[in-house]
Amino acid sequence: MTKPLLHLVFGGTVEDPQTVDYTDCEDLDIVGIFPNYAQALAAWRAASQAHVDDATCKYVIVHLHRLMVPNDD
Numbered sequence: 001m002t003k004p005l006l007h008l009v010f011g012g013t014v015e016d017p018q019t020v021d022y023t024d025c026e027d028l029d030i031v032g033i034f035p036n037y038a039q040a041l042a043a044w045r046a047a048s049q050a051h052v053d054d055a056t057c058k059y060v061i062v063h064l065h066r067l068m069v070p071n072d073d
């Protein structure tokens with residue numbers, strides 16, 4: 001069994017779509033935490049597609065496993 005590599009998917013309204021400066025951190029949409037990148041990517045795509053008409057809404061994938069053990073190769 002392989003070690004899960006946790007990924008967080010969330011999004012919200014940004015000031016500029018070229019950045020990740022969210023306007024209201026209390027109103028973020030937390031999609032979930034996923035055990036691998038493939039599942040996180042599928043969730044990110046679904047959430048992003050659901051808001052495709054809103055140019056100020058941005059979803060991201062955060063590699064939690066890299067934050068938890070930053071020097072782990």
